[in-house]
Amino acid sequence: MSRDPYEILPGALLISDAHYSETRPQLLSLLLAVDAGTVKVPQLLLMGDIFDLLFGQIKVTHAMNAEAVAVLQRISRRIPVLYLEGNHDYNLAALFPEATVVPLSRQPFACRCEDRAVLLAHGDFNQPLSYRIYTALIRNGAVLRLLGVINRLTGNGIIAKLEAYLDRKNHCHTMTEYEAFVRAHLAPLALRDVDVFIEGHYHQGKSFDVEGVHYFNPAAFACNLRYAIVRNEQNGFTLHAQEWNEG
Incomplete structure (x- = not known):
């Protein structure tokens, strides 16, 4: 857990679990709108699994996502970008040098939003x-480079199989007993001085209180x-949901 709070700006745009790929390209138009200033925000918060396959040491995944990667790089030169690595996108610090990239080992990540203490995580910690x-193992640079070599020798066989599997995967599901799961999931953490906890990974779109913490x-x-747009007001901290309309 980070000890140096990162400043979240009210009005920040938060995106979680976009799983950007050739079959799910809609994220690109939103990023282009942010880059162009059509969607005006002071900060971008990326909660992980923004890309379906993006690994720092496997260059073919950079090429697969080249346009979206380039747009994010441009955005990070203009406004603060916080990128929490997920289980589909990791070892990204060299790819996004001007963003604040947070690996799994530093999650939950300590932040502040004005007067409120906030923890952020992709969600696959405490497993x-x-x-x-x-x-x-899979985040080890040497292992990834070896996989990259094998992938090239097999004519992109490993990545092609992963793409095919992920294209069939149902990312949209409802977890039963989700609140009970979250309480058990967060129980090992020290949340005494935390006001807000935000995590992705589970795709549920839910919020509730856990031991006095807004989850x-x-x-x-x-x-x-x-x-979502971050709002920190006198009557509470909220994530104001928005639906992206490409038109």
């Missing part, structure tokens, strides 16, 4: 040991083209 071992799981952009 079973087998998952932690897997994520450590938000934003809607997945991949499911309904929804993003």
Whole structure:
């Protein structure tokens, strides 16, 4: 958990779980609108899984997402961009050098929004040991470079299979007993001085209070083209849902 609070600006635009790919390209038009200033925001908060496949050491994934990556790079030169790495997009610090990139190892990530203490996470922290071992291996630079070599030798076979699998995957599902799951999921954390907890990953689009903390799981952009605008007002902190209309 980070000890240095990052400043979240009221009015920031928050996007979670867009899973951008050739079959889900709608994120690009929103990013282009932010880049052009048509959508005016002071800051961009990316909650992870923004890309369906984007890995720092596997160059073919950069090429697959080249236009969206370039737009994000331009945006980060103009306004603050916070990018929480997810389980589909990681080892990105070199790709987005002017953004604040937060790996899984630093999540939940400590922030402030004016007078409120906020924790941000993609959501896949505090997982079973087998998952932690897997994520450590798959984020290892040497392992990724080796996979990149194997992918080239197999004519892009590994990435093509991943793409095909992810294109079939249902990203839009309802979790039963979600509030009980969240309470157990957050129980190991010290939340005594936290006002707000925001995490992606679960695609539920729900908010409720957990032991006095305002909890938000934003809607997945991949499911309904929804993003959120941060509002911090006297009567409470909210994520004001918006639906992106490309037209």
